[in-house]
Amino acid sequence: MQTVSEIDDLSPGGGSLMIAWQLKGKRVLLVGGGEVGASRIGHLLRADAHITLLSPEKGLVPTTKDYIAKYPQRITYYGRSFTGPAELHKMDLVLTAIDSPAASREIAGLCRQAKIPVNAADIPELCDFYFGAQIRDGPLQIMISSNGNGPRISALIKERVQASLGGYEGLALSKIGMLRAELKKRVPDIGGAVGRKRMKWMSKICNDWPLIDFTLLDDAMIHKLLDEGWEKNRVPTFEEVCEKPKPSVVQATSSSTSGEVSKTSRSNFLIPIANFLAGAVFMAAVMLARRR
Numbered sequence: 524m525q526t527v528s529e530i531d532d533l534s535p536g537g538g539s540l541m542i543a544w545q546l547k548g549k550r551v552l553l554v555g556g557g558e559v560g561a562s563r564i565g566h567l568l569r570a571d572a573h574i575t576l577l578s579p580e581k582g583l584v585p586t587t588k589d590y591i592a593k594y595p596q597r598i599t600y601y602g603r604s605f606t607g608p609a610e611l612h613k614m615d616l617v618l619t620a621i622d623s624p625a626a627s628r629e630i631a632g633l634c635r636q637a638k639i640p641v642n643a644a645d646i647p648e649l650c651d652f653y654f655g656a657q658i659r660d661g662p663l664q665i666m667i668s669s670n671g672n673g674p675r676i677s678a679l680i681k682e683r684v685q686a687s688l689g690g691y692e693g694l695a696l697s698k699i700g701m702l703r704a705e706l707k708k709r710v711p712d713i714g715g716a717v718g719r720k721r722m723k724w725m726s727k728i729c730n731d732w733p734l735i736d737f738t739l740l741d742d743a744m745i746h747k748l749l750d751e752g753w754e755k756n757r758v759p760t761f762e763e764v765c766e767k768p769k770p771s772v773v774q775a776t777s778s779s780t781s782g783e784v785s786k787t788s789r790s791n792f793l794i795p796i797a798n799f800l801a802g803a804v805f806m807a808a809v810m811l812a813r814r815r
């Protein structure tokens with residue numbers, strides 16, 4: 524819960540709203556199939572959107588051509604330039620990725636009139652929202668945004684965050700999703716005392732179990748966890764619900780949360796230290812140079 528003084532501290536604003544926009548089945552108009560357009564298509568396909576792409580054939584990059592060929596049901600392609608307001612009919616979202624600021628301005632202006640959210644890759648002040656550097660691992664989605672200040676830095680910070688991950692988080696999250704879905708099947712109540720109890724139980728198991736242990740959950744273990752845990756108002760240990768012994772990689776990483784560091788997490792752990800040391804050496808060099 525936020526305190527009133529924390530809320531006051533946030534009042535100057537200057538940020539943007541960070542949300543996970545659900546695009547499944549929605550129609551998105553993408554204008555421009557060059558390098559930036561191709562990257563947008565990848566993002567849109569991952570979000571299950573239906574794409575209409577407008578772009579003269581001669582400017583398409585190979586990745587865009589591959590997407591068009593591979594996903595004919597998901598991408599409706601017209602090999603021509605944007606023609607006017609009729610192109611916006613029934614669109615939920617519009618993205619421009621073109622090398623013509625005048626055309627970007629025209630399209631973004633029409634979108635504003637039609638109240639359709641728009642992103643113009645070349646003109647930040649016309650954007651209703653920005654893209655960010657993205658890490659995806661199954662249901663895990665991490666976005667780094669500099670709010671328009673330095674996109675290259677966002678991409679570099681993404682690499683640091685990537686290096687700090689273990690590679691199992693996405694799988695663990697999808698198993699947690701299965702557990703939550705099964706629990707909601709047993710207790711479908713929304714809100715109220717039961718809803719609060721369900722949230723508390725889910726939070727407790729997420730806090731108590733090392734994240735990597737969730738990767739081993741299967742249907743039988745999920746049912747046992749709910750029978751022995753939820754139904755008895757407690758959180759069983761991993762060993763109580765799993766009859767098979769833990770694979771050694773999971774054992775090593777699980778125990779690292781209580782002090783021991785595994786080989787992979789040790790190398791991940793060294794990256795921020797190396798970055799910090801490089802930063803410290805750099806700052807010292809800059810300060811020495813400034814003194815001269």
Ligand SMILES: C[C@@]1(CC(=O)O)C2=NC(=C\c3[nH]c(c(CCC(=O)O)c3CC(=O)O)Cc3[nH]c(c(CC(=O)O)c3CCC(=O)O)/C=C3\N/C(=C\2)[C@@H](CCC(=O)O)[C@]3(C)CC(=O)O)/[C@H]1CCC(=O)O
Binds near residue numbers: 644650670676681
């Ligand atoms: C994160 C990423 C996501 C993506 O596009 O998917 C993304 N740009 C990426 C890379 C990148 N873009 C540019 C460079 C060259 C170096 C540099 O300028 O830094 C590099 C570096 C590279 O290619 O490595 C040039 C550039 N970018 C914008 C302009 C227009 C302008 O600023 O005027 C210009 C031309 C500027 C000029 O002409 O000088 C504008 C935007 N770019 C954004 C997102 C939004 C703000 C995000 C944020 O603040 O974090 C925003 C505002 C609008 C938007 O695109 O939604 C992706 C990294 C993906 C990854 O690798 O993970």
Ligand SMILES: NC(=O)c1ccc[n+]([C@@H]2O[C@H](COP(=O)([O-])OP(=O)(O)OC[C@H]3O[C@@H](n4cnc5c(N)ncnc54)[C@H](O)[C@@H]3O)[C@@H](O)[C@H]2O)c1
Binds near residue numbers: 555559560603605623
């Ligand atoms: N936001 C970002 O992350 C980012 C990064 C790099 C560059 N940019 C900027 O984004 C723009 C696009 O970059 P790019 O590398 O993809 O360019 P590009 O030249 O590779 O691609 C532009 C595409 O748009 C098409 N096009 C041009 N006018 C059109 C119109 N009126 N209707 C339909 N299609 C049209 C071209 O045929 C081409 O396929 C540039 O202005 C660039 O400076 C943005």
